[in-house]
Amino acid sequence: MDIVVFGAGALGSLVGGLLAREHHVTLVARDPHAQRVAGQGLRVTGELDAHVRPRATTDPTPDDLTCDLALVTVKAYDTAEAARTLATGDSDVVCSLSNGLTEGALVAELGDRVLAGSATYGAELVGPGEVRCTGVGRIHVGELAGGESERAERVAAAFREAGLDCEADPAMPRRRWEKLAVNAGINAVTALARVENGALAEGPGRDVAHRAARETARVARADGVDLTDDAAVAAVDTVVDETAANRSSMLQDVLSGGRTEVDAISGAVVDRGADHGVATPTNRTLAALLRAWGADGITE
Numbered sequence: 001m002d003i004v005v006f007g008a009g010a011l012g013s014l015v016g017g018l019l020a021r022e023h024h025v026t027l028v029a030r031d032p033h034a035q036r037v038a039g040q041g042l043r044v045t046g047e048l049d050a051h052v053r054p055r056a057t058t059d060p061t062p063d064d065l066t067c068d069l070a071l072v073t074v075k076a077y078d079t080a081e082a083a084r085t086l087a088t089g090d091s092d093v094v095c096s097l098s099n100g101l102t103e104g105a106l107v108a109e110l111g112d113r114v115l116a117g118s119a120t121y122g123a124e125l126v127g128p129g130e131v132r133c134t135g136v137g138r139i140h141v142g143e144l145a146g147g148e149s150e151r152a153e154r155v156a157a158a159f160r161e162a163g164l165d166c167e168a169d170p171a172m173p174r175r176r177w178e179k180l181a182v183n184a185g186i187n188a189v190t191a192l193a194r195v196e197n198g199a200l201a202e203g204p205g206r207d208v209a210h211r212a213a214r215e216t217a218r219v220a221r222a223d224g225v226d227l228t229d230d231a232a233v234a235a236v237d238t239v240v241d242e243t244a245a246n247r248s249s250m251l252q253d254v255l256s257g258g259r260t261e262v263d264a265i266s267g268a269v270v271d272r273g274a275d276h277g278v279a280t281p282t283n284r285t286l287a288a289l290l291r292a293w294g295a296d297g298i299t300e
């Protein structure tokens, strides 16, 4: 398969690097990472080990973006720009692995080429040309509206050919909302309390994370997705347990003074809740505090 990975930072370099063991991959990345990959290849270290030579560019032409599959791995807030650039090429299928509700921005530019995706692999960009796998997870792809899908099966098979753990999921809407509940609970609370995920196994942070997850489930149901409060809370507990020593991506953003994905996570729950008349006081408060931090940003 001809695959473009748009936004090859941590996750995109890991997934794109692993796919390059079997497929023709182009990474759209920033310098100096892109330059190093183009010159000396990409090293995958940590829990997996590979040295591959995908193409890499910072400035893709429409020809570069013409492919069988475009994976979007930018931060949620860069999705709209990524979609506009991808629309200059001709990709058969586009699939985002970003956290948060980002499909609106993709569909607006790319229409029914868009599949939903989610990833639980862990990745960190060590430096130019090297990405560390911090957790071997799983990738799911499927139709935005759910249901069996030949094209999702094709994408999943291509991932598996390259040795990635990937399944087509006919219940992708539920999976995405469950992941949103996990991120709404864990990311926002750990970023504000400045604790590792494991700190939410007990105590006051656990209660706030559960409330945020329950609200997300309520909004999901109003949106037509069958996610119970109990399932959303159980998903938070499972991820807290499995990633106890992790600093969530939002905590990492706050500690590094970077921009957070608050709009696509807590903010998206609030906005979608408002569309359906569902109150989301916990997510509203978490989003407001994260945005207040973003405005003034003390990091030490």
Ligand SMILES: NC(=O)C1=CN([C@@H]2O[C@H](COP(=O)(O)OP(=O)(O)OC[C@H]3O[C@@H](n4cnc5c(N)ncnc54)[C@H](OP(=O)(O)O)[C@@H]3O)[C@@H](O)[C@H]2O)C=CC1
Pocket (backbone or CB within 6 Å): 006, 007, 008, 009, 010, 011, 012, 028, 029, 030, 058, 073, 074, 075, 076, 078, 081, 082, 097, 098, 099, 100, 119, 120, 121, 122, 123, 124, 125, 249, 261
């Ligand atoms: N890292 C992980 O383990 C996981 C991450 N995720 C999700 O995946 C998404 C990506 O996360 P992560 O990989 O950590 O983030 P990164 O910031 O490491 O990667 C995104 C990369 O995309 C680049 N980028 C953005 N726009 C462009 C553009 N127009 N052209 C070229 N490059 C561009 C960014 O550059 P710049 O910063 O300079 O704009 C950055 O290098 C997030 O939504 C995250 O929540 C999900 C599961 C696991």
Ligand SMILES: CC(C)(CO)C(=O)C(=O)O
Pocket (backbone or CB within 6 Å): 099, 182, 183, 186, 187, 197, 239, 243, 246, 247, 248, 249, 250
């Ligand atoms: C699953 C979790 C919460 C792991 O830390 C994550 O997705 C993140 O940090 O963004």
